[in-house]
Amino acid sequence: MPTRFAGFVAAICLLIGLPAMLATGAELVPDRRIIHALNRLAFGPTLEDFRHVKTVGIERYIAEQLDPDAIPEPAELRARLASLDTLRLNPVQLRQIYGPLRSLRGFKPSPELERAQRERVQVILRDASEARVLRAVLSPRQLYEVMVDFWFNHFNIFSGKGLDDVWIGNYEERAIRPYALSRFRDLLFATTKHPAMLVYLDNTLSTAPGSRGARGNQKGLNENFARELMELHTLGVDGGYTQEDVITLARILTGWGVNPPDARVYPEYAAVFEGARHDYSAKVFLGRQLQSRGKAEGEEALEILARSPATAHHISFELAQYFVEDEPPSSLIDKLTERFLQTDGDIREVLKALFASPEFWNSYSRKYKTPYQFLISAVRAAGVTVTNVRPLLTAMDQFGMPLYGCLTPDGYRNTEDAWLSPDATARRIGFATALGKGALPITPMAQPVDAIRLEAIFAETISDNTRDAIAGSPQGLRAAMMLGSPDFMRR
Amino acid sequence: MAVRRRDFLTAIGAALFSLAPDAWAAVADGGPARLIVILLRGAVDGLNVVIPYAEETYYTERRSIAIAPPGKPNGALTLDEHFGLHPALADLMPLWTGRQLAFVHAAGSPDPTRSHFDAQIYLENGTPGQSSTRDGWMNRLLLALPGPRGATDAISIGPTLPRILSGKAAVATLSVGPSGALSLPIDRAEIVSAFDRLYAGDDELSSSYREGRAAREQLVAALAKEQRAADNGAPPPTGFPGQAARLAQLIRRQPAIRLVVIGLGGWDTHVNQGAHTGQLAGHLRSLGQGLAALARGSGEAWHDTTVVVVSEFGRTVRENGNGGTDHGHGNVIWVAGGAVNGGRVYADWPGLAPARLYQRRDLAVTTDFRSVLAAILARHLRLNDRQLEAVLPAAPPASPELAQIISS
Numbered sequence: 001m002p003t004r005f006a007g008f009v010a011a012i013c014l015l016i017g018l019p020a021m022l023a024t025g026a027e028l029v030p031d032r033r034i035i036h037a038l039n040r041l042a043f044g045p046t047l048e049d050f051r052h053v054k055t056v057g058i059e060r061y062i063a064e065q066l067d068p069d070a071i072p073e074p075a076e077l078r079a080r081l082a083s084l085d086t087l088r089l090n091p092v093q094l095r096q097i098y099g100p101l102r103s104l105r106g107f108k109p110s111p112e113l114e115r116a117q118r119e120r121v122q123v124i125l126r127d128a129s130e131a132r133v134l135r136a137v138l139s140p141r142q143l144y145e146v147m148v149d150f151w152f153n154h155f156n157i158f159s160g161k162g163l164d165d166v167w168i169g170n171y172e173e174r175a176i177r178p179y180a181l182s183r184f185r186d187l188l189f190a191t192t193k194h195p196a197m198l199v200y201l202d203n204t205l206s207t208a209p210g211s212r213g214a215r216g217n218q219k220g221l222n223e224n225f226a227r228e229l230m231e232l233h234t235l236g237v238d239g240g241y242t243q244e245d246v247i248t249l250a251r252i253l254t255g256w257g258v259n260p261p262d263a264r265v266y267p268e269y270a271a272v273f274e275g276a277r278h279d280y281s282a283k284v285f286l287g288r289q290l291q292s293r294g295k296a297e298g299e300e301a302l303e304i305l306a307r308s309p310a311t312a313h314h315i316s317f318e319l320a321q322y323f324v325e326d327e328p329p330s331s332l333i334d335k336l337t338e339r340f341l342q343t344d345g346d347i348r349e350v351l352k353a354l355f356a357s358p359e360f361w362n363s364y365s366r367k368y369k370t371p372y373q374f375l376i377s378a379v380r381a382a383g384v385t386v387t388n389v390r391p392l393l394t395a396m397d398q399f400g401m402p403l404y405g406c407l408t409p410d411g412y413r414n415t416e417d418a419w420l421s422p423d424a425t426a427r428r429i430g431f432a433t434a435l436g437k438g439a440l441p442i443t444p445m446a447q448p449v450d451a452i453r454l455e456a457i458f459a460e461t462i463s464d465n466t467r468d469a470i471a472g473s474p475q476g477l478r479a480a481m482m483l484g485s486p487d488f489m490r491r
Numbered sequence: 492m493a494v495r496r497r498d499f500l501t502a503i504g505a506a507l508f509s510l511a512p513d514a515w516a517a518v519a520d521g522g523p524a525r526l527i528v529i530l531l532r533g534a535v536d537g538l539n540v541v542i543p544y545a546e547e548t549y550y551t552e553r554r555s556i557a558i559a560p561p562g563k564p565n566g567a568l569t570l571d572e573h574f575g576l577h578p579a580l581a582d583l584m585p586l587w588t589g590r591q592l593a594f595v596h597a598a599g600s601p602d603p604t605r606s607h608f609d610a611q612i613y614l615e616n617g618t619p620g621q622s623s624t625r626d627g628w629m630n631r632l633l634l635a636l637p638g639p640r641g642a643t644d645a646i647s648i649g650p651t652l653p654r655i656l657s658g659k660a661a662v663a664t665l666s667v668g669p670s671g672a673l674s675l676p677i678d679r680a681e682i683v684s685a686f687d688r689l690y691a692g693d694d695e696l697s698s699s700y701r702e703g704r705a706a707r708e709q710l711v712a713a714l715a716k717e718q719r720a721a722d723n724g725a726p727p728p729t730g731f732p733g734q735a736a737r738l739a740q741l742i743r744r745q746p747a748i749r750l751v752v753i754g755l756g757g758w759d760t761h762v763n764q765g766a767h768t769g770q771l772a773g774h775l776r777s778l779g780q781g782l783a784a785l786a787r788g789s790g791e792a793w794h795d796t797t798v799v800v801v802s803e804f805g806r807t808v809r810e811n812g813n814g815g816t817d818h819g820h821g822n823v824i825w826v827a828g829g830a831v832n833g834g835r836v837y838a839d840w841p842g843l844a845p846a847r848l849y850q851r852r853d854l855a856v857t858t859d860f861r862s863v864l865a866a867i868l869a870r871h872l873r874l875n876d877r878q879l880e881a882v883l884p885a886a887p888p889a890s891p892e893l894a895q896i897i898s899s
Contacts, residue, residue: 111762111813160608400652407608408622420695422661422703423652429686469688477685485689486696
């Protein structure tokens with residue numbers, strides 16, 4: 001009888017979403033917990049997601065989000081993505097079709113043709129941007145899309161550098177997305193070997209001086225990639241490497257470059273290891289003697305970096321800063337680092353530990369949204385089915401966070417000091433007003449946003465001041481005020 | 492400027508003799524010193540802006556795009572016995588002869604990159620070779636300037652805040668179109684009163700809201716008033732000359748504006764650059780007209796204004812196979828303003844002989860761009876060494892001559 005009774009209670013709890021509260025013992029009211037989860041695991045709540053979490057409970061929602069493949073994507077989104085042809089081309093095809101025109105039997109293409117080609121290549125950025133924004137707004141696999149944003153900034157490249165205007169969409173599709181919730185090592189390998197990264201950080205130029213393949217502008221060592229690979233991608237700036245290690249890693253990676261367009265060897269690959277430019281001398285990297293093994297030597301170095309405790313700490317810090325607060329507590333970072341090392345860098349497991357931590361649940365509304373997060377969350381809360389992403393991309397430009405437009409390899413920051421400014425607040429209010437009034441052409445017949453819908457999501461969680469200010473304002477302004485409120489600037 | 496101050500001191504006589512030297516400067520200058528930086532993004536071809544017409548190599552390397560020497564048809568405008576100005580910049584000659592315009596040639600970054608984006612980062616963060624410096628040197632400058640700070644001390648013309656102005660200190664951005672400031676919903680009374688209630692607290696978000704509102708109110712009001720007075724029914728000028736004219740009005744009404752940044756694109760002339768006419772000439776004409784309009788339109792405020800025009804790097808000495816030029820190294824920096832020791836080209840000129848070129852292809856850099864800026868910050872904005880070090884760390888000192896580019 002007692003056993004049956006306990007089972008009965010558990011079943012009731014499951015039905016009304018109590019277990020999550022009991023599990024962590026936090027004092028937040030249930031709505032706040034739901035909003036908190038949706039603000040961090042998703043790009044903010046939609047009314048549908050809010051109701052879904054209310055129904056299934058927070059633990060179930062977290063489990064669902066950690067297994068995105070099991071969540072079906074809406075047919076409409078799939079159809080929209082299917083129409084973006086350049087996402088399905090490989091780097092060789094992309095360069096063939098959209099790359100700079102080449103001389104034909106000694107004849108240079110005319111300036112007019114070159115200009116036309118430069119216009120043509122812009123479809124790549126358009127397709128990539130459309131896919132990114134549509135998925136962020138519409139996909140129910142929200143945590144997955146959040147992690148794409150996180151990893152893209154971690155392994156940032158810039159569309160304006162060299163051939164990256166041709167490869168940027170493929171880079172996200174092939175090097176980031178497949179591994180966004182997988183092992184860190186896989187991400188590191190995929191990004192390091194993608195031609196877009198090798199171009200972005202100049203490794204294509206890096207050549208062992210005096211090697212057989214040294215010629216033209218490929219005559220010497222370029223340390224750019226080696227440095228950023230350790231400082232930004234893996235160990236972190238205080239990760240215990242020296243300038244000597246930077247040079248050694250640069251030597252290890254000599255020859256990792258881009259296959260010329262007319263290559264006879266491996267013509268189907270855009271990124272190749274060119275042995276003729278590689279430094280085959282003996283090396284000591286991070287205190288370890290490496291065998292001279294050409295390309296395998298570089299892979300060995302990546303394995304060492306991926307498994308270093310410094311890397312585990314660095315990635316854990318970044319995750320905690322992104323998901324919890326700008327200055328995350330060291331107790332949490334240590335916990336995540338331990339989990340990272342136990343699971344060989346399994347991102348899913350690290351996130352699971354993060355979402356189960358009291359530090360996570362005690363950080364309600366402590367993060368200031370980046371422009372990207374603000375814009376995506378506003379459209380989601382408004383419940384608009386976006387068909388035209390252009391106004392959102394323009395807003396990202398104006399807010400100083402152009403999509404795929406971060407020049408520097410450190411990617412966009414996600415902290416308050418990076419984004420909170422008088423001008424940012426004015427612009428966010430401007431956007432919220434335009435969106436609230438239905439003046440933003442993101443859908444063919446934009447309607448004013450229904451304030452009732454927003455109230456259904458936020459009524460229980462907004463501050464008293466915001467609630468009173470909205471209640472005392474004309475009906476037509478209420479949606480704009482909610483989306484432009486101080487509450488909505490944070491997550 | 493030096494003459495002006497002497498006259499002023501004589502006229503005032505002994506009445507003010509007990510004031511400290513800094514106070515003299517403040518009284519004599521009439522208003523706070525102001526710096527306007529115009530970024531030519533894409534690398535302008537400095538060798539076709541300030542043309543070394545006395546060098547034979549210039550003409551042998553640039554068969555189709557060279558500007559003829561002064562005196563020849565469509566030739567350069569004489570600056571001195573070595574350099575001439577692109578004829579499309581004729582609007583600037585009154586400033587030159589009035590000694591309010593100077594050039595610093597063979598200037599640039601110590602970093603050898605020929606990547607636009609790296610070079611622009613270094614130009615803007617003020618630390619060549621170090622992309623990890625996140626804030627811009629003009630934001631650090633804003634923090635270093637003494638005195639109470641107002642909402643419109645620093646403004647960026649254009650929709651986004653460029654790196655050069657980003658950082659800890661608050662900066663207003665302003666889109667200046669043909670009809671003045673582009674309005675945002677927050678400029679409308681009904682909306683403002685609603686949001687005033689939302690942002691009534693003393694938290695950080697609320698105070699940033701109020702700062703942003705104050706800046707917009709001042710800027711929008713200043714532009715609107717001037718516009719009605721100045722336009723007098725005439726259609727507003729478009730492009731950069733129009734923008735510059737609006738900026739001049741803004742400065743006249745709002746002398747508290749200390750720092751301004753404007754970015755102009757279209758200088759990456761790999762193909763069909765043109766010579767005395769064509770692509771580059773068209774862009775230069777617009778820039779020259781704008782600078783002239785800025786000088787004319789800012790009235791008394793021009794005396795306190797220094798304008799620096801700078802680009803991330805120069806372009807190759809030799810023209811390429813497409814009638815254009817490729818990414819190079821050294822370039823020319825333009826300095827204009829009421830306090831400039833102008834009418835001269837400052838240069839430790841390396842020449843265009845192949846052996847003197849950087850990597851045998853580009854004009855060498857003999858003056859670090861930071862030295863030029865540091866000289867201006869020291870004399871014009873009166874930064875001391877400690878402040879200079881915070882704004883432009885490790886900037887090499889300017890040559891004794893260049894150090895005098897602003898009169899004191």
